[in-house]
Amino acid sequence: MKAPTSLIVGGVISGVVLTAAACSLVWTPYDVKLLDVAQKLRPPSLAHWLGVDHFGRDILSMLMLGAQTSIAVALLAVGVGVAAGAPLGLWAAARRGGVADELIMRGNDLVFAFPSLVIAILITAVFGPGAINAIIAIGIFNIPVFARLSRGAALTLWRRDFILAARVAGKSSFRISWEHILPNILNLLIVQGTIQFSLGVLAEAALSYIGLGAQPPTASWGRMLADAQTLVSLAPHVALAPGLTIVLTVLGLNLLGDGLRDLLDPRLKAARG
């Protein structure tokens, strides 16, 4: 089977970002705690590939550290969404048309009425800003996404013969959901997970930008952009580097998601032509 181009390009970009984040755990080109004020706002050079920010910190190093925050927040938020959403969706599908189904679906509609930004605002009002808030806010918003996806996919599976066979064999609907339905919707969850991951990166950047996300000294792409805003006419590179990094990362993740979908579900590809 030939891997689609989008899978390769997306995989490479995502891999680079992941490696940069992992690398920054032990090493960055410069120590961002040492403020080299003499180098302040220097444009990109051989010594500092992406230039230096307003505190004299190396921007490439800041971006690598920021990747950690982005990945951690987005990954945990997807985790929250899958861990809560998938079981809810499976449960709703197993009790199709019942009270549980109705409650779960109406609950989903309700959560959709609270955009993640609004959830973040509420949480910040109570607990103050921070990366954990961003995870909860984005995570809560992910729950209905995965619940709906799981329910929809599970509903079509419940009509299939192999599920009927399992029911005849006397398996409970819980066991059927766990042993037969979940493995069959795993592909869908992975593809959607990649898409939600990229949305999570964007959401984290937006929350940090408005000051509701990661707080100093944690490095974050969104906060780098917030800092850069007043400097954009003086030193455009300070705003360009983090912005382009976000665009590339999200683009890479989206391509990866598209590629995975084509790879894991050939029927979809044929249908889309």
Add this chain to the structure above:
Amino acid sequence: MIRYLLGRLASLIISLIVASLVIFFVIEIIPGDPAAYMLGVGAQPDTLAALRAELGLDVSKPERYLRWVSGMLQGDFGISYTYRSPVSEMILERMWVSLPLALYALILSTLIAFPAGIYAASRRGKTGDFAVMGLSQLGVAIPNFWFAMLLVLAFAINLRLFASGGFPGWDKGFWVGMHALTLPAISLALPQAAILARIMRSALIDMLGEDFVRTARAKGLSRAQALRRHALRNALIPVLTIIGLQFSFLLAGAIVIEKVFYLPGLGRLIFQSISSRDLIVVESTVMLLVFVVIMVNFAVDIAYAAIDPRLRRRR
């Protein structure tokens, strides 16, 4: 149709009640007494009690909830802890920036996405299609607030066509206000237009497989003509859902964009209120945002039923 409407209405009311309970509960678990916070340390017990009575803090929680909700139904959103002015006035003032901005962006995104999506669908598999889809991939990936910064750099700082931020107010004239909202609306509209164009394209392509489109082609219409005359109306159903959903993103997204352009909208009101712990303002503003989102989705549901009679019977 009547039964469908009543059912939707019932679930609308339940959603609003649950949403208000959630918001009230979340804000209520915050420890601390706003009255004590306002007066500072060393306040006299009787002034404190008087202020608590004035703010309606001296009654039980269920009663406060009922007062809050019934007040909002009558347009009374409470009194700001810090400004001592009615919250409804503060919200109304800011709403005149945020709402036009979201609507402006919605119109822009629809104006961009419809032709782009229709063009891509009619050129399916050809260069034009790939170009539109590639651009939309890019549009989805660009954070709107960063795009806004680039717009400011290009059109405000370098070309000096627009102001880099601020809002002169509608009393300076409609076009002056629209001019100030143009860059914010463009940056807000871009990612939404990218998403909408893709939905438009795939909805149209789905329709191409339908019998009535084949019939239209058999009559001698070209693919583009069949798309425009027959498929478009049917493709509007999924597109309408997305537009409804997008409105909530635009309203929330406006909060972020307001920061880039220093616009005095709901976003700034919320952030000021959070930092001054003016929780009644946060509570009421968030409720209003959620109310608007729920109402828009309700309107979309009703619009569906009007467009597609089949949906009235199914759920």
